[in-house]
Structures are given as C-alpha cells and as structure tokens.
Amino acid sequence: MTTRDPQATALARLAALFADETRAACLLALLDGRAWTASELARHAGVAASTLSEHLGRLVAGGLLAEERQGRHRYVRLADARVAQLVEDLAAQVAPGRAVRPRNLRESSAGAAMARGRTCYDHLAGRLGTAVTDALTARGLLQQETGFALTGAGLAWFESAGIGLDRRGRRPLARACLDWTERRPHLAGVAGAALCRHALEKEWCVRIGSERAVKVTAAGERALFDLLGVEAAALRLTPGLTEQAHHPMGR
Amino acid sequence: MTTRDPQATALARLAALFADETRAACLLALLDGRAWTASELARHAGVAASTLSEHLGRLVAGGLLAEERQGRHRYVRLADARVAQLVEDLAAQVAPGRAVRPRNLRESSAGAAMARGRTCYDHLAGRLGTAVTDALTARGLLQQETGFALTGAGLAWFESAGIGLDRRGRRPLARACLDWTERRPHLAGVAGAALCRHALEKEWCVRIGSERAVKVTAAGERALFDLLGVEAAALRLTPGLTEQAHHPMGR
DNA sequence: CTGACGCTTCGGCCGCCGCCGAAGTGTCCC
DNA sequence: GGGACACTTCGGCGGCGGCCGAAGCGTCAG
Numbered sequence: 001m002t003t004r005d006p007q008a009t010a011l012a013r014l015a016a017l018f019a020d021e022t023r024a025a026c027l028l029a030l031l032d033g034r035a036w037t038a039s040e041l042a043r044h045a046g047v048a049a050s051t052l053s054e055h056l057g058r059l060v061a062g063g064l065l066a067e068e069r070q071g072r073h074r075y076v077r078l079a080d081a082r083v084a085q086l087v088e089d090l091a092a093q094v095a096p097g098r099a100v101r102p103r104n105l106r107e108s109s110a111g112a113a114m115a116r117g118r119t120c121y122d123h124l125a126g127r128l129g130t131a132v133t134d135a136l137t138a139r140g141l142l143q144q145e146t147g148f149a150l151t152g153a154g155l156a157w158f159e160s161a162g163i164g165l166d167r168r169g170r171r172p173l174a175r176a177c178l179d180w181t182e183r184r185p186h187l188a189g190v191a192g193a194a195l196c197r198h199a200l201e202k203e204w205c206v207r208i209g210s211e212r213a214v215k216v217t218a219a220g221e222r223a224l225f226d227l228l229g230v231e232a233a234a235l236r237l238t239p240g241l242t243e244q245a246h247h248p249m250g251r
Numbered sequence: 252m253t254t255r256d257p258q259a260t261a262l263a264r265l266a267a268l269f270a271d272e273t274r275a276a277c278l279l280a281l282l283d284g285r286a287w288t289a290s291e292l293a294r295h296a297g298v299a300a301s302t303l304s305e306h307l308g309r310l311v312a313g314g315l316l317a318e319e320r321q322g323r324h325r326y327v328r329l330a331d332a333r334v335a336q337l338v339e340d341l342a343a344q345v346a347p348g349r350a351v352r353p354r355n356l357r358e359s360s361a362g363a364a365m366a367r368g369r370t371c372y373d374h375l376a377g378r379l380g381t382a383v384t385d386a387l388t389a390r391g392l393l394q395q396e397t398g399f400a401l402t403g404a405g406l407a408w409f410e411s412a413g414i415g416l417d418r419r420g421r422r423p424l425a426r427a428c429l430d431w432t433e434r435r436p437h438l439a440g441v442a443g444a445a446l447c448r449h450a451l452e453k454e455w456c457v458r459i460g461s462e463r464a465v466k467v468t469a470a471g472e473r474a475l476f477d478l479l480g481v482e483a484a485a486l487r488l489t490p491g492l493t494e495q496a497h498h499p500m501g502r
Numbered sequence: 503c504t505g506a507c508g509c510t511t512c513g514g515c516c517g518c519c520g521c522c523g524a525a526g527t528g529t530c531c532c
Numbered sequence: 533g534g535g536a537c538a539c540t541t542c543g544g545c546g547g548c549g550g551c552c553g554a555a556g557c558g559t560c561a562g
Binding site for chain 2: 005007008010011012014015016017018019020021022023024025027028082083085086089090091093095096143144145147148149150151154155169172173174175176189191
Binding site: 271273297299301302305306322323324 | 519520521522523524529530531
C-alpha cells in the first residue's frame with residue numbers, strides 16, 4: 001500500500017505542522033501579525049533555542065512562515081493572510097464554549113485585555129472588533145443579512161474617512177472572521193485590514209504588552225463615536241460575557 | 252514547564268486529528284456529506300478494520316465525526332457544517348497549484364469527473380459549482396464585489412424557484428468556499444446547501460460512482476439554462492484548465 | 503582581536519502512535 | 533442454534549519526532 005491518496009498525504013503533512021504544542025504556540029503568537037525573532041519565540045514557548053530552530057525550519061519549509069535574516073537575527077512572520085486565516089479558523093474551532101480558563105491573576109487580567117481588544121493578524125478583534133462591526137452594520141455600511149459584504153454606503157464611508165481600500169488582488173474586500181472570545185463574526189479582509197491599520201496609525205488604539213492585545217485611547221473613543229456612533233460602553237465587556245468567557249461549561 | 256498555553260494545547264490536539272494520512276483520507280471521503288460505515292472507510296483507506304476502528308474512536312471523541320449505530324454497523328459522518336468547512340479550508344490550502352496528479356488512466360478520468368462537478372459536503376463545487384456561482388453573479392443575484400452576499404433579487408430568485416432558505420440558525424446564508432480544482436470561490440452556506448439539495452432532488456445532477464462526483468443530466472442542463480442562463484459549454488472543462496490542473500508547476 | 507551573542511547542527515534519549523493479527527463481543531440471517 | 537459478519541480490544545512491533553546539551557558558525561561590539 002505504498003501509493004495512497006496524494007491529497008490525503010498533503011493534508012496530513014500540513015496538519016502535522018500544527019499538531020505540536022510548541023509550533024502551535026508559535027503560530028498563535030505570530031497572529032499578532034508582526035515578525036518575531038527565534039529566541040523570542042523560544043522564550044515564549046518555553047523550549048531550548050535548538051529545539052525551536054528545528055521547528056522554525058519545518059514551518060518555513062512548509063510554507064506557513066516567511067523568514068527574513070538580519071545580521072545574526074532570524075525574523076519570522078506568518079507567510080500571508082491565507083495562513084493567518086487558517087490559524088484563526090483552527091483556533092476558533094477549538095475555542096467556542098471554552099475560552100481560556102485563567103489559572104491565576106496574571107492570566108486572568110491578560111485574558112480580559114485580549115477579550116476587550118486585540119489584533120487578529122491584520123484586523124481588529126475582541127470586543128473592539130465586534131463593536132466596530134456592529135456599528136458598521138447598524139449604520140447600513142455593512143450587511144450581514146444575506147452574506148457578508150460592504151454596502152454602497154459602506155464604500156463611500158471608507159472613502160470619506162480617508163481609509164483607502166486596495167481593490168486589486170484576489171483578497172476579498174470584506175470577509176467574516178469568527179471571534180473566539182465574542183463568538184460572533186467581525187470584519188476581516190481588505191477592509192478589516194485597512195481599518196485596523198488606520199486605527200493604529202491614528203492611535204485610536206495602541207498595543208499593550210508584547211502581544212496582540214490593544215487598548216482604545218481617549219482619542220479613539222471619540223473618533224469611533226464621531227465616525228460610527230460607537231458608545232464607549234459598547235467597548236467594555238459586559239459582566240455576563242466575561243463570566244461566560246472565563247467559566248465555560250465543561251469540556 | 253508543565254503548564255503551557257491551553258489554547259496552543261487545544262489547537263495542537265485538534266490538528267493532530269488531521270495529521271495522519273489514514274484519518275485525512277477518511278475526512279476527505281466524508282466530505283461527500285454522507286454517512287460511511289467503518290468497513291467502507293477501512294477499504295477506502297487501505298488499512299485493517301482494527302486500525303480504522305481506533306481512528307474513528309479518536310475522530311468521534313475529538314468532535315469531528317458524529318456516529319450512529321445501526322445493528323452491527325457503525326455509520327459515521329462529519330459532525331457538522333463547521334467541521335466540513337475546516338476540512339475544506341485545509342484541503343484548499345494544500346491544493347492550489349498542485350491538483351491531484353493522476354498516476355494512471357483511472358485516476359485521471361476520476362479526477363476529471365470530480366473537476367467537472369462534485370459536492371463539497373452539502374453544496375456544489377467543481378466546474379458546476381463555479382458556473383452556477385458565476386451565473387448568479389452575472390444576473391445580479393449574488394454580489395462578490397464588496398464581499399459575498401445574496402442581493403434582494405437573489406432572495407427573490409430563490410423564492411420564485413421554490414428553493415426554501417432556512418434563515419433561522421447561525422449559519423450564514425451565503426458564504427464563499429474556495430474551490431480546489433477551479434481555484435475560484437463558489438457559493439456555500441445555507442443558500443449553497445439548499446441549491447444543492449434542490450438540484451439532487453430535481454435530478455439536475457446525479458451522483459456517479461461511490462464518491463463525491465456528480466454528473467449534470469439533460470434535464471439539469473435545461474433547468475440551469477432556463478433559470479440561470481448557464482450555457483452547457485460553461486459546464487465543460489476548458490482544455491487549458493484541465494491541462495493546468497493535471498500538470499501543476501512542480502511541488 | 504576577542505568575547506558575547508544568536509542561531510544551527512548533531513547525537514542520543516525517550517515516548518507516542520500507527521500498524522497488524524488474533525481473539526472477543528454483539529448482531530443478523532437461515 | 534449455528535454460522536457469517538461488523539466491529540472492538542489487546543499485545544507487540546517499529547518508526548517518527550520532540551527534547552536537550554554540546555559544539556560549531558557567523559555577526560556584532562568593544
């Protein structure tokens with residue numbers, strides 16, 4: 001039985017790249033969209049540098065990571081948006097109903113910060129991401145009734161807000177990404193990425209800590225309210241949701 | 252280092268289910284949306300019944316498969332549309348640019364039949380799927396410019412064609428699924444499933460062989476032309492595409 | 503030049519898991 | 533009841549791969 005279904009072989013080989021806890025931790029960390037050095041990842045994952053070097057070799061060879069050598073540093077990042085989406089999809093499949101159960105205070109507060117707002121590769125997620133998505137929908141700029149697409153008014157809004165959308169390329173303009181803390185869709189795709197980039201440039205939100213979590217600034221609250229009618233209250237976690245996220249119903 | 256990131260652990264555990272060639276072959280086979288018995292899958296994958304039994308145990312325990320016991324048979328199918336989408340996503344990631352390279356005539360003609368038309372869990376794919384999607388788009392029933400959503404006219408079309416859409420539930424009405432032979436999006440989600448079910452019920456197409464491939468009937472060609480203006484020629488593979496699909500550029 | 507540093511390679515260890523055949527359990531048919 | 537059949541459990545085998553520390557290589561700073 002030496003010849004088997006080549007598609008099954010390829011699928012198994014791809015999945016094997018995700019099927020190790022250390023590599024999974026790296027891929028999740030890289031969901032912040034930035035480039036990490038090998039030693040940062042080794043420290044993050046809690047393994048020896050030599051071990052991590054081999055993992056990176058596999059991930060790069062498998063096309064999941066892109067690398068860039070600078071002097072004695074090896075920077076890696078997710079290869080492209082497709083890979084990021086795959087990581088998100090797998091992570092979302094795993095999360096629903098049993099979000100991170102914090103073991104101590106630090107994990108708990110870090111988890112809450114991530115739940116309030118974070119980047120998901122190149123777009124906004126968490127409470128912030130869904131609040132913005134809801135606001136776009138409520139204003140008729142985005143429609144989710146029969147799919148997930150910007151409306152004509154939505155296109156005009158991006159234009160008037162000075163957020164350019166690159167419509168060349170195959171990447172969809174708007175796409176739903178399932179949020180794994182909110183368990184609801186939020187805006188991804190070209191428009192989601194552009195909005196996130198704009199928000200970081202204009203400092204509507206800033207990164208906190210070394211990972212994906214972001215915090216909405218005072219200027220950001222004002223801008224979100226003025227442009228989209230997002231109430232500051234909508235950006236806070238409701239106690240119920242927090243509770244639910246932190247004490248999920250068994251496995 | 253006994254306590255690690257629980258999300259990474261869960262992600263790795265999930266991916267491990269896909270990371271075996273035998274299990275991958277089962278999951279791909281089950282993409283036909285039907286229930287298979289354990290022995291059918293064992294024969295399909297080319298392993299002993301005992302081996303496959305253990306694989307099924309893991310897949311069911313991991314939530315990827317649902318099982319149904321009937322007498323001395325154990326029927327399994329993909330647990331739900333979410334799982335099917337995950338399998339598709341992984342398969343699509345692997346396929347682009349290097350579709351199945353046939354080793355002999357049988358594989359080649361089976362591959363061509365799959366490329367012409369097949370089901371992808373519960374919706375239509377292959378040339379058939381993209382032709383229908385293109386026709387819907389060309390007639391203004393589906394819009395892909397700023398996302399992927401049915402238009403008002405699209406909703407009316409489904410209504411008038413007598414294809415009911417169940418709009419309760421969280422599943423999106425329309426969603427893009429990337430086709431791994433055509434390398435273009437086609438209609439999935441509630442509308443895609445309803446259309447596929449309707450097409451099979453009305454015998455616009457019939458299953459051929461024991462797997463996912465389907466063949467458009469004469470009645471089907473007529474119905475697709477009358478309702479959507481799909482030309483019969485659009486359902487045939489263009490030589491260029493076939494060529495490309497069968498002789499991909501390296502690995 | 504020298505030492506510090508980031509990364510890689512290598513060898514060796516260990517545990518996991520996919521495979522099989524044999525034996526066991528439950529179901530169906532005659 | 534008896535035999536065929538679908539599936540499961542078990543024991544044993546073999547290979548893969550993740551882990552580390554030690555040693556090596558290139559880069560950078562002083």
